[in-house]
Amino acid sequence: MSQLNEKLAVVMQQALDDAKTNMGGENASYIPFLASVPSELTGLAFVSVTGEIIQLQDADYKFAIESISKIMTLGLVLEQSGADALHSKVGAEPTGMPFNSVLAIELHQGKPLTPLVNAGAMATVSLVKATDKEQRWQQILNFQSLLANSAIALSDEVNQSEQTTNTHNRAIALLLESSGRMYSEPLEACDVYTRQCSTLFNAVELATVGATLANGGKNPCSGKQVIQAENIPHILAEMAMEGLYDTSGDWAYDVGLPGKSGVGGGLLTVIPNIGALAAFSPRLDPFGNSVRGQQMIKHVTQAMAWNLFSSK
Ligand code: GLN
Numbered sequence: 288m289s290q291l292n293e294k295l296a297v298v299m300q301q302a303l304d305d306a307k308t309n310m311g312g313e314n315a316s317y318i319p320f321l322a323s324v325p326s327e328l329t330g331l332a333f334v335s336v337t338g339e340i341i342q343l344q345d346a347d348y349k350f351a352i353e354s355i356s357k358i359m360t361l362g363l364v365l366e367q368s369g370a371d372a373l374h375s376k377v378g379a380e381p382t383g384m385p386f387n388s389v390l391a392i393e394l395h396q397g398k399p400l401t402p403l404v405n406a407g408a409m410a411t412v413s414l415v416k417a418t419d420k421e422q423r424w425q426q427i428l429n430f431q432s433l434l435a436n437s438a439i440a441l442s443d444e445v446n447q448s449e450q451t452t453n454t455h456n457r458a459i460a461l462l463l464e465s466s467g468r469m470y471s472e473p474l475e476a477c478d479v480y481t482r483q484c485s486t487l488f489n490a491v492e493l494a495t496v497g498a499t500l501a502n503g504g505k506n507p508c509s510g511k512q513v514i515q516a517e518n519i520p521h522i523l524a525e526m527a528m529e530g531l532y533d534t535s536g537d538w539a540y541d542v543g544l545p546g547k548s549g550v551g552g553g554l555l556t557v558i559p560n561i562g563a564l565a566a567f568s569p570r571l572d573p574f575g576n577s578v579r580g581q582q583m584i585k586h587v588t589q590a591m592a593w594n595l596f597s598s599k
Pocket of ligand 1: 352353354355386387405449456481484548549550551575
């Protein structure tokens with residue numbers, strides 16, 4: 288292990304030991320499956336741009352990826368259509384509102400503001416080039432696997448739980464259709480979006496996704512160029528602007544790195560040219576971000592002086 292990573296492993300362990308005693312927040316309750324995940328699980332993983340891995344405690348526990356899937360489908364559409372084509376249909380503006388906000392669709396003539404909230408994410412799914420729904424889904428799933436360097440699979444249990452309770456997201460899909468902002472059948476796009484949220488990752492697989500973004504789109508574990516280097520800054524910019532929804536500004540203020548959270552308790556942070564940290568812990572703050580995850584990643588990135596906005 289390199290000297291940098293020896294120090295990092297010590298810092299990560301301290302961060303985890305501190306965060307473990309934090310009983311703040313609650314599991315997501317609006318998706319029945321997520322409410323049943325043991326709340327005390329806590330995992331932390333780092334994957335470097337050279338493919339070195341550090342993993343602690345529950346870093347091999349498989350959790351629902353939820354909103355973190357949004358950055359992966361964003362990458363797929365950038366690869367298929369290019370940055371300008373996507374940007375003309377889905378914006379790159381922070382909403383300052385909850386991830387499932389309907390109000391945010393009213394701004395900018397119905398154009399979704401960002402691929403990283405539900406409206407923009409469903410529009411992005413509808414832009415995946417495919418002949419039918421199943422082919423669209425398979426491409427998204429394959430892309431998740433390439434990024435994670437692992438055979439990612441759908442959890443039928445999570446998917447069932449979400450498909451039967453996603454009335455609000457279906458309404459958003461129909462609203463987008465009514466303003467001409469859906470590019471496939473809207474309820475099919477909502478179905479595929481719900482599936483992409485219902486795949487299972489562990490923290491090491493999630494950190495591998497992040498390390499690929501930190502490494503110019505080349506997965507450091509498989510050596511495959513999964514995303515062209517020119518598309519990476521667009522993904523990281525979106526993560527910096529909107530990755531933690533209506534607390535993205537606070538995250539930038541404290542951490543200064545692109546991040547992405549999911550209501551399954553995952554939290555990914557990319558340190559360009561260095562690697563990525565992935566945390567998992569199901570207790571969420573009121574905005575849908577993992578409480579212990581934020582605490583651990585703040586601790587580690589501050590101790591390692593990784594804030595992109597600091598002068599070295
Ligand atoms: N599947 C969830 C939803 O659409 C994902 C939300 C999230 O992780 N913030 O509501």
